Amino acid sequence: MNNYLFSISIVMLCNIFLPAKSQHIKPDNQHNIQFNNKYYRLDSLYSELYKYDEFNGNVLIAEHGKIIFNKQYGIANKSDLSPLTGQSSFxxxxxxxxxxxxxxxxxxxxxxxxxxxxxxxxxxxxxxxxxxxxxxxxxxxxxxxxxxxxxxxxxxxxxxxxxxxxxxxxxxxxxxxxxxxxxxxxxxxxxxxxxxxxxxxxxxxxxxxxxxxxxxxxxxxxxxxxxxxxxxxxxxxxxxxxxxxxxxxxxxxxxxxxxxxxxxxxxxxxxxxxxxxxxxxxxxxxxxxxxxxxxxxxxxxxxxxxxxxxxxxxxxxxxxxxxxxxxxxxxxxxxxxxxxxxxxxxxxxxxxxxxxxxxxxxxxxxxxxxYDLPLESTVRLPDSTLQKYTGTYISEKGKTSEIVLLHRSIWIQFSPTTRFELMPATETKFIVNGFYPEVSYNFILADDGSVEKCRILQPEEGVDRITVKKKP
Incomplete structure (x- = not known):
């Protein structure tokens, strides 16, 4: 249901082992599909999303009533690691x-x-x-x-x-x-x-x-x-x-x-x-x-x-x-x-x-x-770069917030089980996934490359706040 959303204020914003992935990517009915440029571009898109734990599911694409892409990426059940199939029901x-x-x-x-x-x-x-x-x-x-x-x-x-x-x-x-x-x-x-x-x-x-x-x-x-x-x-x-x-x-x-x-x-x-x-x-x-x-x-x-x-x-x-x-x-x-x-x-x-x-x-x-149009490049940062952004941040009013590294992404953590992903737009600018108007975390680095501060922006709502990273 579309109205099932986490409700959270901007104030809060300021404040497993799996087998090899390749065995969980499977085509379906490929004998009827032409392996053309569209097919390979689609497979490249979804394979990358799967690689970075951003997609687990089935995709079917058709043109003029003919299936041009039909593939499964990932598992149907974490308890037994059974793979998705073309018959998997969602x-x-x-x-x-x-x-x-x-x-x-x-x-x-x-x-x-x-x-x-x-x-x-x-x-x-x-x-x-x-x-x-x-x-x-x-x-x-x-x-x-x-x-x-x-x-x-x-x-x-x-x-x-x-x-x-x-x-x-x-x-x-x-x-x-x-x-x-x-x-x-x-x-x-x-x-x-x-x-x-x-x-x-x-x-x-x-x-x-x-x-x-x-x-x-x-x-x-x-x-x-x-x-x-x-x-x-x-x-x-x-x-x-x-x-x-x-x-x-x-x-x-x-x-x-x-x-x-x-x-x-x-x-x-x-x-x-x-x-x-x-x-x-x-x-x-x-x-x-x-x-x-x-x-x-x-x-x-x-x-x-x-x-x-x-x-x-x-x-x-x-x-x-x-x-x-x-x-x-x-x-x-x-x-x-x-x-x-x-x-x-x-x-x-x-x-x-x-x-x-x-x-x-x-x-x-x-x-x-x-429609054979070019894609914008996706920013991907290694864990070694993401790691330096993790830690405790303190607002001007003394409130703290935590940024953690998990599943090849950094997250703003609100409780042990509630967190929101920060998606990289550049090496130092991150967008909070799922928020509109857009909320950005802009990290400010010291001369030695370490993180000093984070500026949190949401211009449409008049938000412009600074949090300082707590030193170890």
Missing amino acids: YLASVTKQFTAYAMLLLEKMHLLSFNDELSKFLPELGFYKGVTINQLIHHTSGIPDYVGLFDKDWPNGKTVSNTDVIKRLAKMKPQALFAPNEKWQYSNTGYLLLAAIVEKVSGQSFSQFLAEHIFTPLKMDQTGVLSPYTDNSAHPAIAWPFLEDASDRDYVKKFDSIYGPGRIYSTVNDLFLWDRALNNPGWISPAEKKLLYTNWQLNGGKSTNYGYGWFLEKDSTYGQIVYHGGSWPGYLTLLERHLRDDKTIIILQNDAKGTGKRRLPKQETQKIL
């Missing part, structure tokens, strides 16, 4: 949303509902959210708040939250809407949970059964399904498991393992390619339905949201029209991207199986390779 996180939205399109096509139907028609206990329609749930404009906060208190430790639990708590607590329907756009996992409930109410089937019968089985997506592996305790041998070092991550995953609609689908790169091809097949989806899928939804005032039916929408001067959705969940990072003008497909599924926390989503680099 938790899709929010990539699930396009299937939930498509289920609504199918139900509308069956004349079982209208996109303009109000939520209260199907879930009358939520009738106090007046005027909220299915369309607004699909397009993240309902204003209904996120459900996670409803379970921060008075919820038994170790108990898993279900969709029914969420709906009951919404009905009981009646949290106020964040804004009037369709007045604003705000990403909403709650909206997609409610859509899944509507699917079940209207179809008389479970969400899992409906998707299987109407999407997965017809498309022969045999490795795809709605799973709750932490709850049902089944073996699921094909799952690409993450390694969750942080106890809070493990608790969070187990707590919300049964929530479906905004997430919960597991799939493979090959099955997602079948889905991609179906969306280009007029026998599966009509031109009118396809146009609707990628229509840019507008707010009441006419402002575009750049969101369609479970897809983000983007127009690029180089790549043309792009539709995509990513997903993020503890240990997973996923992407399905379609270039409509040039019929190019990018599928990236990652599980942080080694628990390094150094996940990369090389979307821009992959796009450039697909």
Whole structure:
């Protein structure tokens, strides 16, 4: 789920052994693939990321319906070091949303509902959210708040939250809407949970059964399904498991393992390619339905949201029209991207199986390779250089922060299990991975090359602070 993020202030910012890697890099279906320049550039990109513990997952790239790259990098399970395969199944996180939205399109096509139907028609206990329609749930404009906060208190430790639990708590607590329907756009996992409930109410089937019968089985997506592996305790041998070092991550995953609609689908790169091809097949989806899928939804005032039916929408001067959705969940990072003008497909599924926390989503680099564009050089520093930046830093107010070396990177450490990577932009300038606006750590060296200070900058927020490195 995209809203699962570490929340941390700029104040805080200021203050294993594995076998040889080569045996964990495997091609899939390579007998149909041409080993051309694009293939070798893609392999070089992902191999380097894997080498530096920044990528562990599967990649499938296609052009005009033909797979040009399909390869696995890394392990499926740290406990037994089993390698990823083409059949490895990943938790899709929010990539699930396009299937939930498509289920609504199918139900509308069956004349079982209208996109303009109000939520209260199907879930009358939520009738106090007046005027909220299915369309607004699909397009993240309902204003209904996120459900996670409803379970921060008075919820038994170790108990898993279900969709029914969420709906009951919404009905009981009646949290106020964040804004009037369709007045604003705000990403909403709650909206997609409610859509899944509507699917079940209207179809008389479970969400899992409906998707299987109407999407997965017809498309022969045999490795795809709605799973709750932490709850049902089944073996699921094909799952690409993450390694969750942080106890809070493990608790969070187990707590919300049964929530479906905004997430919960597991799939493979090959099955997602079948889905991609179906969306280009007029026998599966009509031109009118396809146009609707990628229509840019507008707010009441006419402002575009750049969101369609479970897809983000983007127009690029180089790549043309792009539709995509990513997903993020503890240990997973996923992407399905379609270039409509040039019929190019990018599928990236990652599980942080080694628990390094150094996940990369090389979307821009992959796009450039697909269009034969040059890549910017990546700054890589040896451990001997990185080591000199490690240590304790003291702010002007006397607060301390630690920088540590781990997994060929330096990190700002906040607790034994919570840290953020500092990515080198130059030999002395580092960018905090995952922060926007950008936060940079600029190390100031003494004449002898040792580190004296660090200047922390975030210009957009007016941050400009100095910390002094504590001498040994």
